[in-house]
Amino acid sequence: MTAPSPAPATTDTLLSVRDLTVEFGTKGQTPFRAVDGVSFDVRPGQTVGLVGESGCGKSVTSLAIMGLLPKRGNKVAGSATFDGTDLLTLDDREMRDRRGRDVAMIFQDPLSSLNPVVSIGVQVAEVLQRHRGMKKSAAMAESRDLLDKVGIPDPSRRLKEYPHQLSGGMRQRALIAMALACKPRLLIADEPTTALDVTIQAQILNLLKELVVDSGTALIMITHDLGVVAGLCDEVNVLYGGRIVETAPRHELFASPRHPYTNGLLGSIPRLDGARNEQLAAIPGSVADNIPWTSGCAFAPRCSRAIDVCRAETPSLEQDSVAIEDHLLRCHNPWPTGGEA
Amino acid sequence: MLRFIVRRLLQAVLVLFIVSLLLFTWLRKLPGGPIDAILGERATPETRAALRKTLGLDQSIPVQYLHFLNNAIHGNFGTSTQVQTGTDALDLFFQRLPATVELSVLALILAVITAIPLGYFAAKRHGGFLDTGSVVLSLVGVAVPVFFLGFVLKYFFSIEWHMLPPAGRQNPDLDATRITNFYVLDGLLTREYDAAWDALKHLILPAITLASVPFAVIFRITRASVLEVLNEDYVRTAESKGLSERIIRGRHVLHNALLPVVTTIGLQVGALLTGAVLTETVFGYPGLGDALAQAFRQRDYAVLQVLILAAALGYILVNLLVDVAYAIIDPRIRTR
Numbered sequence A: 001m002t003a004p005s006p007a008p009a010t011t012d013t014l015l016s017v018r019d020l021t022v023e024f025g026t027k028g029q030t031p032f033r034a035v036d037g038v039s040f041d042v043r044p045g046q047t048v049g050l051v052g053e054s055g056c057g058k059s060v061t062s063l064a065i066m067g068l069l070p071k072r073g074n075k076v077a078g079s080a081t082f083d084g085t086d087l088l089t090l091d092d093r094e095m096r097d098r099r100g101r102d103v104a105m106i107f108q109d110p111l112s113s114l115n116p117v118v119s120i121g122v123q124v125a126e127v128l129q130r131h132r133g134m135k136k137s138a139a140m141a142e143s144r145d146l147l148d149k150v151g152i153p154d155p156s157r158r159l160k161e162y163p164h165q166l167s168g169g170m171r172q173r174a175l176i177a178m179a180l181a182c183k184p185r186l187l188i189a190d191e192p193t194t195a196l197d198v199t200i201q202a203q204i205l206n207l208l209k210e211l212v213v214d215s216g217t218a219l220i221m222i223t224h225d226l227g228v229v230a231g232l233c234d235e236v237n238v239l240y241g242g243r244i245v246e247t248a249p250r251h252e253l254f255a256s257p258r259h260p261y262t263n264g265l266l267g268s269i270p271r272l273d274g275a276r277n278e279q280l281a282a283i284p285g286s287v288a289d290n291i292p293w294t295s296g297c298a299f300a301p302r303c304s305r306a307i308d309v310c311r312a313e314t315p316s317l318e319q320d321s322v323a324i325e326d327h328l329l330r331c332h333n334p335w336p337t338g339g340e341a
Numbered sequence B: 001m002l003r004f005i006v007r008r009l010l011q012a013v014l015v016l017f018i019v020s021l022l023l024f025t026w027l028r029k030l031p032g033g034p035i036d037a038i039l040g041e042r043a044t045p046e047t048r049a050a051l052r053k054t055l056g057l058d059q060s061i062p063v064q065y066l067h068f069l070n071n072a073i074h075g076n077f078g079t080s081t082q083v084q085t086g087t088d089a090l091d092l093f094f095q096r097l098p099a100t101v102e103l104s105v106l107a108l109i110l111a112v113i114t115a116i117p118l119g120y121f122a123a124k125r126h127g128g129f130l131d132t133g134s135v136v137l138s139l140v141g142v143a144v145p146v147f148f149l150g151f152v153l154k155y156f157f158s159i160e161w162h163m164l165p166p167a168g169r170q171n172p173d174l175d176a177t178r179i180t181n182f183y184v185l186d187g188l189l190t191r192e193y194d195a196a197w198d199a200l201k202h203l204i205l206p207a208i209t210l211a212s213v214p215f216a217v218i219f220r221i222t223r224a225s226v227l228e229v230l231n232e233d234y235v236r237t238a239e240s241k242g243l244s245e246r247i248i249r250g251r252h253v254l255h256n257a258l259l260p261v262v263t264t265i266g267l268q269v270g271a272l273l274t275g276a277v278l279t280e281t282v283f284g285y286p287g288l289g290d291a292l293a294q295a296f297r298q299r300d301y302a303v304l305q306v307l308i309l310a311a312a313l314g315y316i317l318v319n320l321l322v323d324v325a326y327a328i329i330d331p332r333i334r335t336r
């Protein structure tokens, strides 16, 4: 039922996610599978994209890796091996030691993600105090430097301010400073720019890119926007209905997107050189039209290329026969190479 | 901040003026009156008229009120006619004040130190045994009338089991030294520890009785507020930073969750004043509540006026204090 896993994790893999499955539901009800057999690798310093529409399981995947899912009401299976340790088997204390030190995360909405009654400085410093055993004053001094590094002007003043006194872009910068404070080897960014103005979005993405390149931090970039992926990611995983439907290196994916869903996502990126009146192609329907993966391809009801077999048999994730590079695909009737939206 | 405080104090003066006007009129419109209370039903009309004249009650209400206001401005609130006949009403207030403050403070401390942790842990284990149990307990707390709870506690702990004294503030045989008239504090200051302990024993049952309503209210607000905060994104951020549970609990959950609780505690001071009347009556505890109940029964106008105005003033001041405290713990207000 599950797809064959990609090649076994090599020694230079930082994070190796295998058959990650997350089910929600209270006892007695049929559980809802938000993430279903997801496998992917992240190498040190690499940037990996996790792309898909709202509700496809991106956040749940990242929260499961971080051990941040609610304590009750869900079941996590599979493994997430980070540097030789399966994070999913760690107990609460061990995971607490790693979060913020080895693996850090930034979230979508910078305002609600910051504690409104604690100063920015303390919110940065507390990570340093926790993981690097620094004293308050040393941690505050270091926090100032961190705020400076993420491009917050007048960091000494901002240190004492509260989230409501900062602009949206500055808040996200502060969150990035917190996440990178202890130089984690992996950063998970869950739609870090969605809540920001378009002009600020590019700045934040550039900053992230700069910082991860400088520090050699690996990045899992979660987004619904393939445009973000284009400028940032080495590898891209496209998720639909909790499963990976296409995985390829960035160039490969943009050069020859094969899955109709990926094509649909590409079609909805606004192009600067596009004709003025050109309509953005949106994928018809919504995730709500999903059929369960067990009774065919979940995307079939919305797919322009759906054929009979799509509604009868669940496609598995396999190496694309026509691609030269690593290119995994879960589709019965993909676009021919170079397919158009 | 200073301007805010000054403005609130000016408002308080206005409020007190309005309260005094309403109170004064209302008291004099009540059936019965000090004349009946002092002389009884069977006094001759002549004696009544004479007393009415002495007390100044023969004049019209507006004239009486202006008279009262003029005296009050000079610190003279009249003399007690019944509760402690001949005592200056303001003196009586200050005599009784420490007893009630001691009782209310202890009750409030009891309520706060039990309700906040319980509310927090109930929310943390939402739907669990502790949660369900304490929600039921808090329902009992608000549903059972204060005087009934007082009687039940007194019946078992004092009358049946002789564990705690049934009434009063302190055993008079101890002949304790007085400094502040806060008996527990006096006992500690003078190192008469037996006296302090005896005073504390007298306080336990009344304090538990008085704490029941504030406990229930503070518990429910804390629980609801913590439940809400636990779902906030910033708590998830704090978790994603790997912070210790202690820091997350204090700095990230409780600091936010207690903001509405602080306001509630201020409002509970009003409930405490009402509760004190009932509690002090049940336990024969010689505080302001007891004096108020007596003064009301005996239509002791001067005492009633002082006590009710003082209650209003106390309520205003406590809530002013709460607002200041709120501004201190919520930077969004402080830095606006």
Ligand SMILES: Nc1ncnc2c1ncn2[C@@H]1O[C@H](COP(=O)(O)OP(=O)(O)OP(=O)(O)O)[C@@H](O)[C@H]1O
Residues within 6 Å of the ligand: A024, A025, A034, A052, A053, A054, A055, A056, A057, A058, A059, A060, A061, A070, A224
């Ligand atoms: N705590 C939860 N309990 C029950 N269902 C949940 C829970 N969290 C997420 N889900 C469900 O899991 C599915 C995937 O959610 P997820 O948040 O991962 O989506 P997403 O891809 O991050 O979307 P978005 O772009 O909107 O953030 C959704 O259908 C959601 O309703």
Ligand SMILES: [Mg+2]
Residues within 6 Å of the ligand: A058, A059, A060, A190
């Ligand atoms: Mg999400």
